Amino acid sequence: MKEGAFITLTNTFKDKLFRLAKRLLVSNEEAEDATQEILLKLWRNKSKMGEYKNVEAFAMTMTKNYCYDKLKAKETGNLKIVHSNYQDDKPSLQRQLEAKDSLDWVGKIMNSLPEQQRAIIQLRDIEQYTNPEIADMLGLNETTVRVALSRGRKKIREELLKKHNYGVV
Amino acid sequence: MELSNIEKLLEKYFEGETTISEEEKLKVYFTGEDVSPDLEKYKPLFEYFSQESTVAPTRNITLKKNRKSWYYSIGIAASIALAVGLFFTKTAPEPNHDLGTYDDPEIALEETKKILNMVSQYMNEGKEGLVYLKEFENTKNKFIK
Structure with a gap:
């Protein structure tokens, strides 16, 4: 495969890889690094490209694995500060400020979901893949995808309504 | 709707x-x-x-710019330089085989004795310093019986 053909092929889903990486890793720079890394890996293994049923789905799976690894490495590398004896009943100032921009707020809620739900909602609601496709990409079965999707969406709704009713109820 | x-x-x-x-x-x-x-x-x-769904990376993603392969080539260059360097330095100085051997066993024995004496003398001198340790021991015994 020539470089030009490869670029045309990957350009169709490159942004999707980036968005999935960004959803999981949150940071823009890290997501860009991840995308670059995945595309390079694909390029190096271009001879095997014909064997893949669906290059896009394959690249998505690679991205997911790469990000999960990154997150795991971060978890072990970083010191976590956990407040176990500290609780604030009022919504924090930060939360109140964030609430100003409701779209950002949805993003914040979404990024607070568990990785799996985050990835599934990203793939379904933003990239509009079907459940079987998502199941294939993430290596799950379809029921798991549907359940996680429903849980994630309900969680977002719950948080969204909390914010919406803040000061009303 | x-x-x-x-x-x-x-x-x-x-x-x-x-x-x-x-x-x-x-x-x-x-x-x-x-x-x-x-x-x-x-x-x-x-x-x-x-x-x-419209977010896209701001940085242009390229295939040619491969940081890893850059490190890779630097690594190869460094190892070649190292191998060449080792090769040249190793062959340079010929070791001197003349160790000043004695032909007569009598003289050899005398010389060996002299050397061994010298070693034991230094050893004894060194041991003198250890006398102070005895003082520590005495003091310690005063307090801990």
Whole structure:
């Protein structure tokens, strides 16, 4: 495969890889690094490209694995500060400020979901893949995808309504 | 689209049972102007989804610029330099084989004795320093019996 053909092929889903990486890793720079890394890996293994049923789905799976690894490495590398004896009943100032921009707020809620739900909602609601496709990409079965999707969406709704009713109820 | 229909779809949506095309309908409805006040609260959700679907990396992703292969070639260059360097330095000085051997065993014995004596003398001198340790021992015994 020539470089030009490869670029045309990957350009169709490159942004999707980036968005999935960004959803999981949150940071823009890290997501860009991840995308670059995945595309390079694909390029190096271009001879095997014909064997893949669906290059896009394959690249998505690679991205997911790469990000999960990154997150795991971060978890072990970083010191976590956990407040176990500290609780604030009022919504924090930060939360109140964030609430100003409701779209950002949805993003914040979404990024607070568990990785799996985050990835599934990203793939379904933003990239509009079907459940079987998502199941294939993430290596799950379809029921798991549907359940996680429903849980994630309900969680977002719950948080969204909390914010919406803040000061009303 | 009718309001009751949208509400039904929303319910299905949160159960994860909508199809892609039904979700598309929801998205169209909620990103439009005409959203019922009751459902206003869901607007940001669908707006966020359609906003996020257009995000793209700002940096241009290239294939040629490969940081890893750069390190790789530097590594190869360094190892070649190291191998060449080792090769040249190793062959340079010929070791001197003349160790000053004695031909007569008598003299050799005398010389060996002299050397050994010298070693033992230094050893004894060194041991003198250890006498102080005895003092420590004495003092310690005064307190700990």
